[in-house]
Amino acid sequence: MLLTDRQLLILQVIVDDFIRSAQPVGSRSLSKKEEISFSSATIRNEMADLEGLGFIEKTHSSSGRVPSEKGYRYYVDHLLSPKRLNQQDITTIKSIFAERIYEFEKIIQRSAKILSELTNYTSIVLGPAASINKLKRIQIIPLNKETAIAIIVTDTGHVENRTFHLPPAIDPSDLEKTVNILNERLTNVPLEVLNDKIFKEVAMLLKQHIHNYDFLLYGIAEAFKMPVSEKLFFGGKTNMLSQPEFHNDISKIRSLLNMIEEEDRVFDLIRKNPIGINVKIGRENDISAMENCSLITATYSAGKENLGTIAILGPTRMEYSRVIGLLEFLSKDLSSLLSKLYQTR
Amino acid sequence: MLLTDRQLLILQVIVDDFIRSAQPVGSRSLSKKEEISFSSATIRNEMADLEGLGFIEKTHSSSGRVPSEKGYRYYVDHLLSPKRLNQQDITTIKSIFAERIYEFEKIIQRSAKILSELTNYTSIVLGPAASINKLKRIQIIPLNKETAIAIIVTDTGHVENRTFHLPPAIDPSDLEKTVNILNERLTNVPLEVLNDKIFKEVAMLLKQHIHNYDFLLYGIAEAFKMPVSEKLFFGGKTNMLSQPEFHNDISKIRSLLNMIEEEDRVFDLIRKNPIGINVKIGRENDISAMENCSLITATYSAGKENLGTIAILGPTRMEYSRVIGLLEFLSKDLSSLLSKLYQTR
């Protein structure tokens, strides 16, 4: 079932207008728009058809029309005019990279902040997955007789640390030997296979050199076992409060903010998106708290390696065009910066 | 100006009742309470006096009374019955310490979470000031030709890391020598005087041993310069949304949540409190977003050393008695645990 050009035009104008005003759009106000040259009665007929097809809805029997999720979906897929970013936005985004910063985290944190300020929505950035990074160095620093800290440094400059138990009365030189072996064997190994390698290769070696090696090995393996997971960064967590659709519905706000606080659920939401730009509208997100929200994600990478995701969470009545533009632009910039950094490592 | 016993009783019952119900308290409903044996007319007279003295207020000319900030203050200072914790609460708090955990942060994070769940308010915990901790070990790990990571481990097991620039074409053995000197000279030095010592003592030594020492020194000092600040942990950030006083006032919620997101302001709020339990009511907090909120803080320590603060942020209509009980209990437990940990280090 194809829509006529006129229906497309009307759908587009309805969505655009509603995104701007947050008010149901009536036939008369539509007929006054420049781009529309036919009468309100015609529009009413077309709107009735569009409603029949499920692209728009009424909030009550004599109200104007509002886009449905299907309507937004069609709009995003077919009608979106890829709005050029304005110079202001470009300058602001470029400013993220103005300072020379060597820590990913800082850059990513700033990206999140600036994205949320530009859009007045909530931004979410999934940091680079540490697990594909490679080990640069392991250090073990005993704190006291019982415990020690294991510090892992990756080739990207990421530092992780864990506290673990030491075997009783361990010889300091044994510890040193162990660290040497670990570094020798595990340098440049991706973090995600670290644990595997420890048991397959390192265990053997330790057995030969270290008295009572198994307790120590167990401690170290334990320390590295927890998934070295990606970090989430947020910007404008409370921006949703200023969206008019939530003004009379504290419970919606509450469930949304609660979801944001429960990082696990945000992880799921963000991580399973495909490479490139992706738009999920309302219930497409499969989370009841997101019923009136859309999520736009964009992945960034270094070289061919996909690293993480930046996302904007806003109401379904979101400025899709602008947000997509911003995300495209930022993800490209992030990728090229990271590619450079990765190259020189 | 002293209040009569009867006025005290009435004030107390009004505050207690309002804390429970969030509804203005009328003379008739008061007269029905068990602990009150006189008529509603008498109560009305007393209430008029209490209002004249500024302890209670009307929301409109024919409404029941509501405690004023002054009324809460008097209640907290003089009327609070130090409610014993119930067994349930005690068990829950004890459970924070059930697992043997060696990282402060974990314990503190759990404390924040559990406090907020017990109270349904927002909890804020200021972690131990890293600056009074002593240096255990410094490690420097070069990432590439230009940059390196400095890792600082404290005697409490806290790990900090910073990226900094390396001098061009630095000799690896020089770097090693430097690290040795740093560890030799700076071990057991409190972090807050680290920078001082670097310039006063280490600079001299480096000068003697290392070619081109000043660039390196500068980089290292730079890396340690940023204040190693205390960390904030939150629990139940969105709990305020369920307080009825905010239900019709999104803007209040917004400014409150915004304040919470701006950690700097929370820092100021929390840090400047005296040792022990402290209650700040409404505008006593000097922050407009906190107008309808109270903050109760409790410090915790290890031995004589004051370490940090746990706090509960709730509406002025807060269960002062219970919250104070919980905070007292938890801060005592935290302190004794930390004292033990500190002792064995």
Added chain:
DNA sequence: GTTAGCACTCCTATGAACCGAGTGCTAAAT
């Protein structure tokens, strides 16, 4: 000093009346 009684105040809920924005349908115009 305490209390009963009463007039008064003000909030809240309810419902009627009305307006305006918007629709659907029909019939006329193009």
Added chain:
DNA sequence: ATTTAGCACTCGGTTCATAGGAGTGCTAAC
């Protein structure tokens, strides 16, 4: 065969009056 003008109708929102209830302050009696 489309498009448009016209019109009856619907429904949410606002305004207004009304009634009820919770509460107060005051006065006079206990």
